[in-house]
Amino acid sequence: MAANKLSPIITTDILKTIFDNISENELFVCSLCASMCTTQNKHQLVSTTCGHLFGKNCIRKRLKETGQCPLCLKQLETRRDKQLRTMCLSSVVTIFPFEISRMRDERRRLRMRLNEIKTRLERAKLKLNIKKQDLQIINKKILKHCKRNRLMNNG
Incomplete structure (x- = not known):
């Protein structure tokens, strides 16, 4: 439940906008700020040691505040070189657990x-x-x- 409070709510309209404006080089949505990640600079796609993906600055800020992964709440190493790994992925979009639940409910209704x-x-x-x-x-x-x-x- 704590992960839902930390993640922004992405509406169907936002998802449609994301999918309508996808390019080959930016296709990952940060689950902390709901913005597209990039392959470089401040919002570069990175992975925590527990395997969750975020924009670099978003997760750094969160780790300074809590020291935990926002999704699984695992305590992470505080040294920067140990906690984040740069990702080279350019074709991933996160779907939050509550969105999956919403999609399953909608599929069930349909x-x-x-x-x-x-x-x-x-x-x-x-x-x-x-x-x-x-x-x-x-x-x-x-x-x-x-x-x-x-x-x-x-x-």
């Missing part, structure tokens, strides 16, 4: 809606088949009635 629609479709098909059978019965009665009328008119 599946339920799809099942409701499938059920309604099956009911409609059954009603249609019943109506077709009723129509066939009515057509048979009309044909019998027409034949009877012809026989009576000819007779």
Whole structure:
């Protein structure tokens, strides 16, 4: 739960903007500030010893404040050369756990809606088949009635 308080909330609009403006060289979103990381300078992509990825200045600031990884809360080495490793990745986007949960909930709702629609479709098909059978019965009665009328008119 503490990780959620430390991470900004990324809306669907922000994610859409990120994905709409992705280039080959910057595709990592820092989970602390929700900004794109770069391959160099202050917001360079780095990894903690526990394997979590952040923008360099964001994680340095956080480590000075708490000494812990913001995501897993593992206590990290305080010496700079021990705590962060420069990453060469240019095609990673973080998705926060609460976003994954939100996506799973949305997928679950969509599946339920799809099942409701499938059920309604099956009911409609059954009603249609019943109506077709009723129509066939009515057509048979009309044909019998027409034949009877012809026989009576000819007779």
